Every structure is written in structure tokens, then in C-alpha cells.
Amino acid sequence: MRISARHLNEDELESVLIGDAAPEHTAHLAACEPCKAALAELEAPLAGFRAVTLAWSERRSATMPLRDLQAAQSRAAVAGRKRFALSAGLAAALAIGVAVPVLHYEATHTDAAQSLPSAQAAATTETASAASEESPQQQQIARDNQMLRAIDQELSSSVESPAALGLQESTGRNRGYRSKMQD
């Protein structure tokens, strides 16, 4: 390693102090007593400041209450538990709020859905038992008749008004066209 032949100037000594010394300067410093002394002189106020401020802070720190910190720690823990309890309570309330209507809806529709197939099944059973002694062709005719009766019943119970079906009342021109068609 190259060793600087000349003494370090102030900028170079500052670089040593801040921890950014060039290797040749570090090597020179290790072997040069005047530069060592110059560095020590430069460093003395900083070392003194470090020691005095540590003495100050140790005294001051010793008078600081630890209990405040422990109390704050306990408060933080209690607050954390309260936050958890509140969150859990809210979550539970939300779950109940969502679950009750959903379960109610499902129960209602399940009953309806279960009652509909059971009625259909009963009707089918009746038809089947009645037709059990008939031939397959007659059974088919019976099923068709049953279907037609159901359609007739449905049509007769439905609203006949076009307005009720969401349609516009027929105009005069339409009426004429319809009467012509009927004619």
C-alpha cells in the first residue's frame, strides 16, 4: 500500500474523522506522530462533547419514570384488546345481520320449492295410479288431457285486459284491421 509522504492537511484529517479516509492517509497516520497528535487535537472537543452529553443524558434518564412507559404499554395492550373485542363484536353483528335474512329467505323458498314438487308429485301419483291399469297409449292420452286441462285452467284464470298485460289499447285502425280479419 502506498503511504502518503507528506503530513495530512485539515481536509484529510476531517475525512479521517468522518470515517472516509483514503487508505494511504490511514497508513500515513499510523506511522506519523505529528499527524496523530493533530488528529487527537481535532477530535478532543468531539470526544469531550460525547462524554459530557452522555453524563447529562444518563442523569436525566435516571430521573425519567419507567412507570409511565409501563402504564402506556399496559394502556396500549388494553386498547388493543378493546379494539379486538370491538372488531369481533362488529364482525359478529354483521354476520348475524347478513345470515338471518339469508337463512330466512332460503327457508321460505325451500318450503315453497318443497311444497311445489310434493303437490306435483301427488297429482302425478294420482294420475299414475288411475292409469296404472290402462294401456300405455291410454296413459299417454290421459297425460295429454291433463296437461290441456291445466293449460285451460291457466288461461281462464289469467287477466284478459291487454293493458294489464302491458300492451297498448288497440287503435281504431287496428280495430278495423282486426274486424276485417274477423270478417
Add this chain to the structure above:
Amino acid sequence: MSQVPAAGRVASELDDIDALVRTYRARLLRFVAFSIGDADLAESITQDCFLKAYNGRASFRGDCSVNTWLTSIAMNLIRDQQRLQKFRFWRQARATAIDITDAASFLPSNESSPETSILAKEKAKQVQAALEHLSPNQRTVFLMRFIEEMDLSEIAATTRMPINTVKTHLHRALKSVRAQVGGVR
């Protein structure tokens, strides 16, 4: 003998808030106090810092020392405080200014004469006064380097400054302090 992993050791260290406070509070208080120049406010920030560290101990990755981690938390709290009190910072701080004269009496003086000790105390007060003339960034890096004895890479990581910016701040801060402190070369 079983070896406890470093991260585990650190985690258990952070879990014990009493031990954490006993070990680091004086150093942390010093850094905060001489960063802001207000002893009372420094105590408050130091307490906040320990609480924040304790509550956020799970986020400590163990890639730096606990002291460096605490210093970085303190630095952020100091910055928050400086933003709040930007214009009345040092003016207000003087109300509870730090007086290190008494504390200097407790310095061990077995290695130096009374005259040397008095001179050292006087120089320390001059350095303290010189800190008031530094910019916040210069003061922070100065304290980290010469009080906390952190190396350049640690300071750069903690302050999130490029290392060359840290060097520039340190050179300027050191020149300014030397200019204020008489009798040093």
C-alpha cells in the same frame, strides 16, 4: 451449548421493554435532546420512541443494530416534530434548553488535571452551541457520527440519504463546528 439465532435474540430483547429502556434510553435521549435542543420535549419523544419500537417490534428485521433502529425511529419522530414547529423551533427550545454544565461535573477526571477537565467541559458547551447553527440534516448526521459513532453506511441507511450526501453534510457540519469552537487547530 445451543446457539440462539441473532434474530431470535434481538426479538427477545425487544420483547422486554424494561431491559430495552434500561439499555438504550440514555443514549437515545442524548441523540434526541441534542437534535432538537429541548430537554423536556426530548424526554417525551424518547418515551414515544420506545412505545413505537415496542409496538412495531415485529417489523424489526434485524439487518441493523437495535440502537440504529431506535435512532431511525427517533429521527422520524424528530422530523415530525420539526415539521410541526418549523418556525418556532429553536426559539421555543431555549425555554427548556439543555444545560450540560452540571452533568459535566460527573465526568470521570482521574485521567486529566482539573484544568484540562474544565477546558473539556467548556469545549463541550461550545460544541453544543455550535449545533444550533447547523441545518437539521447537518445536525442529524453530525450527531449520528460523533455522538452515536455510527459509520457512514449506517448513517446513509438510517437517513435514507446517498452516502456522498452524508459525507457532504458531515464535512460542512464539522467545518462549521470547528469554526465555532475556538482553539482547535
